Amino acid sequence: MATITIDDRQYTVEEGRNLIDAAADLDIDIPHFCYHPGLAPDGNCRMCLTEMEIRPGQFGIVTSCTIRIKDGMNFRFNSPAVLDNRKGIMEFLLINHPLDCPWCDQAGECKLQDHSFDHGRGHSRFVETKRVPPKKDLGPHITLYTTRCILCQRCTRFCDEITGTSELGVVQMGSKSEIATFEGVPLDNKMSGNVADICPVGALVTKDFLYKPRIWHYDKVDTLCPGCATGCNTTLEVMHQKIYRTRPRHNEAVNGHWMCDEGRFCYHDWQDVDRLKAPLKRVDGELRQVTWPEALDAAVSGIQALLADEGDSAMGVIGSSMATNEENYLLGLLGAGAFGSSRTGLIRKPGGEAWTSKSGFHIDADKTPNSRGAGDMLGVDSLDVILQGIEDGTIRGLYVLGGDIGQTLSQEVAEAFRRLEFLVVHDVRRSDLAELADVVFPGAVPFEKTGTMTNAQGRVQRLNAAFPQPGGAREDGAILRYVGLRMGVEMGEADPARILEEIARSVGGYAGLTYDLIGDQGAMTGGEEPSEAAGG
Template identity: 45%
Template sequence: MSAQPINPSVPPDHVTIEIDGKSLVVPKGSMIIQAADKAGISIPRFCYHEKLPIAANCRMCLVDVEKSPKPAPACATPVMEGMKVATRSEKALKFQRSVMEFLLINHPLDCPICDQGGECELQDVSLGYGRSVSRFNERKRVVADEDMGPLVATEMTRCIQCTRCVRFTADVAGTYELGGMYRGENLQIGTYDGKPLTTELSGNVVDVCPVGALTNKVFQFRARPWELTARESLGYHDAMGSNLFLHVRRGEVLRTVPRDNEAVNECWLSDRDRYSHQGLYSEDRAVKPLRKVNGEWKEVSWAEGLAAAAEILKANQGDNLGVLVHPSTSNEEGALLARLATGLGSANIDHRINNRDFSDAATAEVFGLPLAEIEGADRIVVLGSNIRHELPLLHARLRKAQTQNGAKIHVVNPVDFDFAFSVAGKQIVAPSKFADALANAELRSAVQGGTNTVLIVGGIAENHPQAAAIRAAARDFAAATGAKLCRIPQGANAIGLTRAGVLPAGKDVAAMLADPRKAYVVYGLEPGLDFADAPAARKALVGAQVVAFSQFACASTRDVADVILPIGALPEIDATLTNLDGREQSARAGGKLPGEAREGWRVLRALGGELAVAGFEFIDLAGLRASLAPVNVQVSASAQPVLAGEGMEVASTAAIYRTDAVVRRAPALQSHPLNNAPRIVLNADDAARLQLQEGQMAKVGTDAGKATLPVVVDARVAAGSVWIESGHGATAPLGAARVSVVAA
């Protein structure tokens, strides 16, 4: 028997096939539909989605395979050497048209009132494969709708049972909230228990739905797709920098949808990024320059507002001035703020408003392993993070690492948070014991066998009063185990602002508040809620002159400011942000600036001109960007806070839908089940020791600030700790490391 010839042009793990007469070399094990997609050959489909497991239940992708007596579903038929496939033959078209007719039997004829109209996959495919007249005379079935919460609207009579939404919640989100009920023609998709969707990624079921069964409830009946203009933008509520499109009509952002970027957010979007645009239209948006005259707020012209701001800054130059910047501020605005501080002789500028420990002069760092490669890790340690709320799409990648790569995930946290992945090991300890937990020999031996180990350090650790010691322990752990260190930047653009020089060579945030300056520039902040230590911030700002650049003229800004200059939010300006991978990404202006608000860089340029400081000679955004360059600041370190005193140790996390001013003003997100009311959570033993019961009100706080909050008893909380979510007015006074807890 002679040896078979080997084609040297075909790699050993590939096969040669033919689709519609076109010869292709494709990987072994791939499906016909995947090979066709790579070759640009169109095959109709509904249930198939490249990011979801194969279901093969819609049968729309039936094709004609040579020597096969039956039609083959292209999504579930593996390629084989020498296979010949016809997607447009008479037989294949007959299969596809017959399936199309079956799918339309029960589908309602309500395209004119369907929110999916104009971007509906069923409409598109039926145009090519459907009949112009139905042969079906029987009554169409009707399916009762479920209320899936404030974000997703349902019209389940339109459902074609493709199960994309089911597979998304099961395999990507990991919450298993949707499923098929009943059988045969009675099959319907639902939650079974009728409860709202609780996943932080629920809006993605709208994207994967090929019909109008699941639609965007916030966008419902607002506009038609052909009325909208798409603008490229970015998520700015966490450090991932998800790529997205803003859908705009006449200057109003009506909808946000994901923009594909495999290196960042793949094709998904968190609900926080998807629905936050509602907050742009809050009643307290800053729309005109405001000046406080004799204790009363007065609307003024831009000329008068800038003159008043310049007067304050001229009178308080040098060390008398502090500049406090929100960490989601763009690179362009950050660079100008750094130039402004330098021009006025001040080295007191900082964006690390959530941090408490500055003793190691730590700044945001690029992830040690790129985001897209984390799902390939085989050992992962999560330290001090409710990762599901802090970075929802990184949490999804960790789940992917486990389900597809078998990664073993270990967590060290003060609360046994709910994750959508199973945990190989966990240490639930007070935050002050994080460093000891990392030194644990059992944890180190558990990750030693890994070939690709990652240590992810989150906000609970980064913002703790002993963060310097925790960061040192994390570096030691990484060096001892070979783990890639990934410290989550505390802010959407913390890395960009670090590179832009928005860092103190003089006093840091804590020092500026502990030893108040005579004047402050406050940029993009909501003073009452955005600082780690809100009582200290208010005390310092109330006693000083304050120029506030703000998107909102909220009560806490009016309380401390002397001048409010209205600026645009990210969806309303051209800007660049730098994400946790160090990837600089651009956003285009989508929404119209409200009232007389202006882009922040324009206002800063005008103020810089008024003050005659260097670095403001450019005339447009292109000129500004041409002048940008990384700035190396020798960051000053301050004394480490002392974690001493009586009381419970605070484990503070940012409430998922209270992270910044825009999110806090989005009504749909505030109605979401994940958005808990202000509370304190402690375990049963501590509650019994303090004589507290579930639902009882407790007085919590220190001499600096106190709050009265309801008690929740939960065994998941570490002994000696009390879990508090920040971002609420009620919890804002609790900025201390330890608090006393007594019955109210």
């Protein structure tokens, strides 16, 4: 730790931290454009200039983003020289800026707007003609409103430092300078959407979030990306039960400040699904929509008939890598309590492409968010036991958590399921799995669930529901409790925090974990923090 002086007051801050971050820790805002905590400082925007004592009694102007805190440093944040500089920088930055805030998508979260309000002047002295370079289509996801750009080069540095793909550069000279791609080499990498997040103004925008409602109309929900086993921390922006935007949420141990485009835009796939909004029951060989009591009765009587006929353990359960730890845990309770069966399985989705960026940001090959957690809860990581049971005739019924919209059953699994006498399924659409079932309960997608998930590193993180399930669909945990209650299995309160306490008592590696401990940054199973931060 180091003791520094800011405007004649003493503070204790972390040594070696850069001045902007150190001041932010003290809730002091140093205005800046080009500095971003995920990128190396560049010092090009000159907005963060402050005064530092360079010789006893003598102050000099320095860029805060490049200053590393040392003990005894003395700063002035509000001296006339500093304030005058900010005013001057704002005036220069706005010379060619179109001031088109009324239709700019960044309005409301724009650094240029904020700093102009705090440090700019109320009118422009610029009487010459503004430059109006045309907007550019940079790549599949990103458009550049060239007029709004202030050339802070966060985007070019992101492509150099984080992805290592270097598609962006500053071409031309002086007032003609512009962000550009090279002919035939568009901004097309796995993380390109991040440049829109880090753009401090409205210059870089995703085509996905163009001309959408104003940013202050959305509810923001901190949750996890369901796209892969990395479990990037995200913030959803939602309105009227619809997601409008996904942005990465900082977690140094997981995703840093970033997320991949696949995860960022995957909410469309989930929203475009033709959802199941009521339970289904097989009547005369066909699935028909029924009421909840009818469906629950059908499920329970079907299971009980099978158990009466065959005795315990004729039923098996299959967990879901799309479901939370709590849901998979309740499924295990239902299996053991109501079916007297410890035969569990997990359908593993075929792996996709893994990719690691230059900076170490990792996209996992496992395209489900919670296969590790589901496996931990059920003590299983494959379907072997279940398939063997069906093969030798000892398993004649199954209770399956589905809910993965990207999944289709393999030939082998579908064949096996067709031989079952009774199949209960939770799913979010009429999937090929649902089509085989005798009873289908309409479940929830990851954006509608609250609970925890365990990523590939073994980090337990919180998932928060952005909005309720549509129509008659319910959270899978609630459905399991309905079935459990009818079969005389006590599952306790539905609160995920309480269920997690139970998990911490009974599942190896989860000891000591609580909802509060996990917080918004997650906590490692086994109580160990990874030795090295994985975030990019």
